[in-house]
Amino acid sequence: MSRAVLITGASRGIGRAAAIAFAERGDRVAVHHRDNATLAEKLVADLPGSGHVVVGADLADPDAVRTMVDEAAQALGGIDVLVNNAGIFAPHRITEVSYEQWQAGWRRTVDVNLIGAANVTYCAVQHMKSGGAIVNVSSRGAFRGEPGQPGYGATKAGLNAMGQSLAVSLGPLGIHVVTVAPGFVDTDMATESLRTRGPELRGQSPFNRIAQPEEIAAAIVWFASPEAQWASGTVVDLNGASYLRT
Numbered sequence: 341m342s343r344a345v346l347i348t349g350a351s352r353g354i355g356r357a358a359a360i361a362f363a364e365r366g367d368r369v370a371v372h373h374r375d376n377a378t379l380a381e382k383l384v385a386d387l388p389g390s391g392h393v394v395v396g397a398d399l400a401d402p403d404a405v406r407t408m409v410d411e412a413a414q415a416l417g418g419i420d421v422l423v424n425n426a427g428i429f430a431p432h433r434i435t436e437v438s439y440e441q442w443q444a445g446w447r448r449t450v451d452v453n454l455i456g457a458a459n460v461t462y463c464a465v466q467h468m469k470s471g472g473a474i475v476n477v478s479s480r481g482a483f484r485g486e487p488g489q490p491g492y493g494a495t496k497a498g499l500n501a502m503g504q505s506l507a508v509s510l511g512p513l514g515i516h517v518v519t520v521a522p523g524f525v526d527t528d529m530a531t532e533s534l535r536t537r538g539p540e541l542r543g544q545s546p547f548n549r550i551a552q553p554e555e556i557a558a559a560i561v562w563f564a565s566p567e568a569q570w571a572s573g574t575v576v577d578l579n580g581a582s583y584l585r586t
């Protein structure tokens with residue numbers, strides 16, 4: 341059965357890989373982007389199958405979020421699956437930034453990663469008329485202390501908690517909620533970390549590499565499937581056995 345899937349931040353990286361993976365299994369995908377319509381439109385044109393659409397919004401803008409989700413639902417004929425993937429990683433080291441930079445870093449990160457995802461979720465649930473699934477993309481940064489990531493880690497820990505609470509609230513509606521928490525993934529977001537700490541980050545896994553976005557996408561697709569309903573409420577650590585050695 342073809343499902344209607346809304347993926348935030350899907351023009352590149354993990355979201356893009358997820359859009360391809362859902363389309364390959366026959367689903368109709370709303371590819372959300374913030375400000376890169378050209379990239380999103382090219383992806384939609386290249387996706388297998390039909391019925392895919394492009395929708396845009398800055399997730400820090402609640403009104404734009406509601407309009408974007410409603411447009412996606414109208415174009416797809418409802419929403420069965422939501423992937424809260426969009427996020428920003430804006431490092432701000434407490435010992436190196438001004439008070440103003442500190443506040444700005446926290447505010448923007450919370451507005452996009454946490455409140456943005458919460459607002460998308462609220463709006464999408466209004467269109468989930470016959471059950472469905474929500475997959476949140478969190479991060480290992482929710483569990484591990486990394487320098488310069490206090491705001492990022494806090495928003496991802498918040499996403500984990502949001503997923504657990506919503507799993508309880510939405511279960512009676514036949515909606516399951518799973519949160520995946522990858523470590524470093526080979527996307528634009530990790531470019532700078534890989535440039536400065538590549539061997540160290542790869543060496544944290546016994547496979548001596550970091551994840552490819554397609555590997556995270558495959559997990560997202562499975563956890564969004566009806567077969568994964570019993571995983572509802574979990575936070576799944578996708579880290580290639582990293583961090584297990586002392």
Ligand code: NAD
Binds near residue numbers: 375425479522525530
């Ligand atoms: P990415 O930077 O390629 O993708 C992030 C996406 O979020 C982009 O499409 C971007 O446009 C969108 N986005 C950012 N701010 C937005 C806003 N204000 N409004 C709307 N959209 C916005 O990086 P990615 O690695 O593909 O990241 C996807 C998710 O995976 C993020 O939530 C990220 O925190 C998480 N994650 C990434 C890594 C990693 O190492 N790459 C590790 C763990 C978790």
